Amino acid sequence: MVVIDGRNLTLEQVYQVATGKAPVALAPEARERMASRRQGIEARLSAGEVIYGVNTGFGRMADVVIPPESLAELQLNLLRSHACGVGAPFPREVVRAMLLLRANVLASGYAGVRPEVVDRLLELLNAGVHPVVPSQGSVGASGDLAPLAHLALVLVGEGFAEYQxxxxxxxxxxxxxxxxxxxxxxKEGLALINGTQAMAAVGCLALLEAERLCAAADVVAAMSVDALEGTDVAFLEEIHQARPHPGQVASARNLFALLSGSQIRESHRSCSRVQDAYSLRCTPQVHGACRDALAHLRAKLAIEINSATDNPMVLADGRVVSGGNFHGAALAAAFDYAATALTDLASISERRSARLVTPEQSGLPAFLVPEPGLNSGFMTAHVTAAALVSECKTLAHPAAVDSIPTSAGREDHVSMGTWAARKLAMIVENLRFVLAVELLEAAQGIELRRPLRSSPALERALARLREQVPFLQRDRFLHADILKAAAVLGELSPEELLAAS
Incomplete structure (x- = not known):
């Protein structure tokens, strides 16, 4: 059971709920805090105060005062008018994360809504009612208005949902x-849609997958280094402590340990080669930069998912004030940073794949197949990786530097954070297949070095792949192999492989 209070939700809990592995409940102290803040809203309404979004219009129509008998209609009209997203719906896991994150924001009390609103969001989650939320239509300020409106419409019995x-x-x-x-x-319609929960939901799930891939990338790269008869000297601890970026040090330590005990490495320790190519030698620097970018994004998301992103906000002293916490700039910039780093990770993986299939660089049969010419081997698998890397390069163009005025100029600077998150998720998906191609090639290269064996840790990684994908003796349907290798990446944790060795 995940218990939300608006303050202590973790990224790992988001994943558990998004994947349907944990039910959710509202903490009693959060329920009390919400009820108290709600009383403040109702007291001010009773006193005849004019409060933005509660008894006024929205955006440029903020100066239009709405009569008391129309306040419920005002909130329902807001959801209906703002539910105008287009494009493919977000995946179920993203929608579940959105429901959870919006409930957690409201649990903080700053939105001034009744506890019943959070109860109903959690009922949808726990019952498996998943609103259909189009993925396009948000500019990331005033938050994710269109996606969250689609999400909220189902609460009132409108819109569409996937159930069973x-x-x-x-x-x-x-x-x-x-x-x-x-x-x-x-105020409850406005409170349901003012915030960054679409971009945060996409970003959380993309980050968690990217972290798994970044760890697996160390294993895959180590396999490529061994298959290409590279050296482990470039991964010595002292080299990296002299430039101690945390991610670089961690990646170098993994690479050195993963190669420890390799017969292939020992077989060429006294060879005449002085230096390896950058795609081998600089792996810790590139992988490490990616690790650090993801750590930065993790820190930003950990703050965001426990932050109040509403407008207006009900303060502890009862004041209702307007602000701009719905603006997604903090996340947009972090998503763009991570997207750039992950694209570089995909790029260096593709370069290692290219070396593996080039006999003049690898010392292995052309395209890593025993009878090249008759067989094309991994020729076009590498082309797929190259195509995906080029897609990533385009997708890595920053979204956060863009802005376009909306709402008749009232909302004149926006974050594009939701597009930044969606692009990041696309890059993560591309990276998964780029690494899968490298994994297939590196494993093939190691086995082409037989009877020499790689290190115990890397042989374990190879064995896990071979449980799903056999050695490529002659051409076959490689699409299926790539999909299976992509799934195996989730099992390639450096720490677990080293501990098991």
Whole structure:
């Protein structure tokens, strides 16, 4: 059970809920805090105060005061008018993360909504009712308005949702799940859509996958170094302590340890080669830079998922004030940084793959197949990797430097953080297949060095791949091999492989 209080949610808990591995509940202290802040909103309404988004219009229409009898309609109209996203729907896991993150934001109390709103969001999660949320249409300020409006519409029995594998109208999904539609009180429609939860949901899941791939990349690179008869000297601890970027030191330590005990390495220790190519020798520097970029993004997301991103906000003293916490700049810049670093990681992987299939550079049969010419081997698998890396280079163009005015100029600077998050997720997916190609080639190269064996840790990694993908003796349907190798990457933790050795 994940218990949310608006302050202590972790990225790992987001993953557990997004993948359906844990139910969610609201902490009692958060429920009390929400009820207290809600009383402040209602007291000010009773006193006749004018509060943005509670009894006024939105954006440029903030100066239009709405009469009390129309306040519920105002909030429902907001959801309906803002649910205008387009494009392919977000995956189920992203939608579940969005539900969780929006509930956690509201649990902080700053939105001033009733606890019942969070209860209903958690009911959707726990019952497996997943709103259909188009992925395009957010500029990342005033938060993710369009995606979150699609999310919130299902709460009131509108929009569409996926339930038990079928997409149905929101009202039908609620009926089948035994959930009552929510009747919105003043401010609650606005509170459901003002925030960064679409970009944060996409970013959280992309980060967690990127971290797994970054760790696996050390294993795959070490296999390539051994298959290419590279040296482990470039990974000596003292070299990297002289330039102690944390990620670089960690990656170098992994590479050196993973190669320890390799017969292939020992077989050429006295050879005449002075230096390896940069794609081998500089692996810790590139992989390390990626590790550091992901650490930066992790720190940003850890703050964001426990932050209040509403507008207006109900302060502890009861004041209701306008601010700009919905602006996604902090995340957009971090997503772009991570996207650049991951693209570089994909690029160096592709360069190692290219060396492996080039006999003049590898000393192995052309395209890593025993009978080249009759067989094409990994020729076009490498082309696939090259194509994906070029896609990544285009996708890595920063989104955070772009802005476009909206809402008749009232919202005149936006973050594009949701596009930054979506691009990051695309790059992570591309990276997975680029590394899968390198894994297939590196494993093939090691086995072409037989009877010499690689290190115990790398032989374990190779054995895990061979459980799914056999040695390529002659040409076959490589698409399936790449998909299987991509799945195996999740099992290639340097720490676990070294401990098992």
């Amino acid at each position: 594998g079928e997409v149905v109208p929101g009202s039908e999904a609620l009926r089948r799940a035994g959930i009552e539609p929510l009747a919105l009180a003043p």
